Amino acid sequence: MDMQSVADILRSHGFKVTPQRLAVYDALQNTTEHPNAEMLYNMLLPSYPAMSLATVYKTMEIFDQIGLAQVLNIGEDSYRYDARMENHPHVRCNTCGRVDDIMEFEDEAIMEQVAKLSDYKLTGRQLYFYGECPKCQGKKKKYN
């Protein structure tokens, strides 16, 4: 079965289904900007004026735990979240700070190579790349 709703997944893990949790998931899934807790909070405030930052954090911890979201550590001072669960690399623009997914990347060969070099039994990875995004490259030519 693959067509489980967020509500089903929450329930099947013994968590209750609340409007806040559904809203957080909805917000996260409908953005590509890899928001941190505060960005999520601000996105939700208009429709949930009573929303609290603590609830966002608690919700994201659950989502991480039950596989509804992953946590990114891109070297900023706060965590970012991503609802795309296929493991994939991320690129961060050093100029504007945006973070993009790299979805088509094939990393089996890398995992094998690293497993061999390290003798670890690997279970996961986080690949972060840094540089300048297309938009900021353009700006540089015009204004710098």
Next chain:
Amino acid sequence: MDMQSVADILRSHGFKVTPQRLAVYDALQNTTEHPNAEMLYNMLLPSYPAMSLATVYKTMEIFDQIGLAQVLNIGEDSYRYDARMENHPHVRCNTCGRVDDIMEFEDEAIMEQVAKLSDYKLTGRQLYFYGECPKCQGKKKKYN
């Protein structure tokens, strides 16, 4: 010229050469455990009883800035530091928490692939792998 000492490098960037800075660099270079600030502080305390955590942080910021060390964000609650400046991946053991270098890894092909997929002009990367180290794999067989 390639045989610059830490003292030379500090001076050439306008920083003063102090016993604390030399000691921090020495400690960092003579360990493979990728210490965080507190670990460094504790390593130095015996020989520098007056050492302060703030000095470790300030020193590491300078080292990062002038290329004497790099900062790692492995998904823990604190930063770790590495004096090996060639860019290389890291593996963290989920069981014992140790962090190892992967030195022989060739990542040019990956950088090219990611640059092509993302349209970013890449300047850096951080590759983190997670799993179980050889030692902990052994333990598991014996005790679990």
Next chain:
DNA sequence: ATTTATGCAAACGCTTTGCAGTCAT
């Protein structure tokens, strides 16, 4: 003699926690 660094303690910023009231089941 100047200028920068150290070390302490206080401040910071993100995240977590405690708890009374509220909601999902």
Next chain:
DNA sequence: ATGACTGCAAAGCGTTTGCATAAAT
């Protein structure tokens, strides 16, 4: 009815900052 969740405020914790003293140039 019960147990879990929310939201507020307070606490936590790694890191940074301010400042007086000390050390490097």
